[in-house]
Amino acid sequence: MEEQLSERGKRILEAVIEDYIATAEPVGSRTITRSHELALSPATVRNVMSDLEEMGLLASPHTSAGRIPTDKAYRLYVNSILEAKQNLTAGKRDEIRRRCRMAGKDPAEMLKEASRLLSTTSSYMGVVMAPRMAANVFHQMEFVKLSSHRILAILVSQNGTVQNRLLETEEEIPQEDLVRMANYLNGMLQGLTLAQVRERLLAEMQSEKVRYDSLMAKAIALSEQTIRTDSTEIFLEGQANILEQPEFADAAKMREIFRAFEKKSLLLDLLDRSMQAEGVQIFIGSESPLLKMEGMSLVTSTYLTGKDTVGVLGVIGPTRMGYGRVIPIVDYTAKLISRLLDTE
Amino acid sequence: MEEQLSERGKRILEAVIEDYIATAEPVGSRTITRSHELALSPATVRNVMSDLEEMGLLASPHTSAGRIPTDKAYRLYVNSILEAKQNLTAGKRDEIRRRCRMAGKDPAEMLKEASRLLSTTSSYMGVVMAPRMAANVFHQMEFVKLSSHRILAILVSQNGTVQNRLLETEEEIPQEDLVRMANYLNGMLQGLTLAQVRERLLAEMQSEKVRYDSLMAKAIALSEQTIRTDSTEIFLEGQANILEQPEFADAAKMREIFRAFEKKSLLLDLLDRSMQAEGVQIFIGSESPLLKMEGMSLVTSTYLTGKDTVGVLGVIGPTRMGYGRVIPIVDYTAKLISRLLDTE
DNA sequence: GTTTAGCACTCGAACTTTTTGAGTGCTAAA
């Protein structure tokens, strides 16, 4: 089983994978000799395929069908066969650029558009995880009094992201006090990341100084409430594309997939994981920690602002996915988003 | 065909509809006599059903199958047969209340939760159209300077909704000017609805007074840009529930539905339409203007803040939907949301 | 004049059987 893969073996494996990607049907020896001009007869190809099966790279659904690549084969394929093809046509590149630009400056809008874009250009599902709030840099905070006991807290980050939260207070706080509180906080928190802001606030809550200044104590408490939520948003677009894939034609399978993606927490785990490493990463079928993801693969890339990794985006599709086509799309989109998000 | 429907006819039609709702299978004369204790033989029921078919209330897929209610029958059913059953179990009511409360004060969060709730309690799709911004009442506006040429405009409505927009300016505007601009605008726009605000701003842009005060001109221009977007958000949840319905087991059909809902504009039209009238409304299958909605029905109700209708929410499911169960859910949820949204 | 039992008839769904053809593995010759 551990015999090294010959050059010819590689060629044939590549052919099988590419045919399978194109047709979703088990590939036979015959088909290969016809479509890829290897100067070999079907019989020879059969022998090689038999070896590949031995090595755990191919599998046959039953004796008299063609063969299907295993997850291991896809892994090998993306790691060491698929290489030179990694560039995008100028047209696609333009389209991506144009549509990202069009989405405007608002970060959330832009990310959503990016997700939609990943989905349409790849014809699978696009997914974008918004930057963790915690990595944003604090810029300014405001308290707006809505009615006697309702205050709207607004937190602005340097990149233009806005977080807001409706707070209820027991006692009425006069408008001037709200302004003073905001000024105090803005002075204190200038330039910190929100993660640091959080720590700072918790520390302040303990400190002597604040204890005796009830206004400041209130200010700290209110802002702590505001910053508490760190729910990471995920934009998942193009779910309907998945319905197009023949391997999910079966209604039961489809249902399972949709259910799985309805719980975004699963997806979140997965994306969090791919944020560990920089650049393009590929999770193939069973490698993914999501059991439900059987038969699906994920191509991701991290994106950055400045030099900090802040988020991750990618494409989810069947294991039988056009990696050669998808990888550059993901890669390029991530780089573009990084550039656009960068606070100039 | 125009013969009036007898009492017995009604009873039998009701039986057919209810059986069909429960099973999604064509209903035969036999089945009915068994499950609903009408003191009639199958043969008699057959005669009546034949009459009903004549009247366009039932249809048979083929000679030797049972019968299926037509859209017209559903219409009759919800209008004049289904009546007394319109109350919710205490348990369900509690669940709805509890979950709405839990969602917190933020209007957007709450509406999203309401949609999810409609979907789980009905086991179809939940849909909520967020209030048209234009109906909100202006409360306050802020301009936050992010960097030399980037300004974040924040618009707060009285109900706590926040709208924000990143603006780029050609020339740098000093912070003090931004504050003065905001003060000026806040004075001018106090208490108007956003629709009125918009009109006012456009009017001001023409006025003499403003022409010669370049700062105020800028203020007006900036705020006009901010308010320009009136994209109504729609929360659609529980799409996976639709996959459960046997009538959509076919992959092609499913795809069509998902594609249709991906374009939210269609849905928007439909919901806009149901906002014309107050209270619960029901669109059955072909009655809906969405051609793609074939086989689907929509139960909606408007919700209000104070006494103004501001939005609409509802349930989308197959025409064969448990109206008796869904209507009170929609009704109650709408009322509850109205109450919770009310600015106390 | 309703209502119902009886019966022949219809027709899709489900199950079987047959046919077809792409694909395999093995053997022996090139």
Add this chain to the structure above:
DNA sequence: TTTAGCACTCAAAAAGTTCGAGTGCTAAAC
């Protein structure tokens, strides 16, 4: 080592059966 040849396999498609729920009609019963 490669390949032609051939027997064999097996799922999928096509064709053929069976089954039964359901219908419509007629004539007897109420």
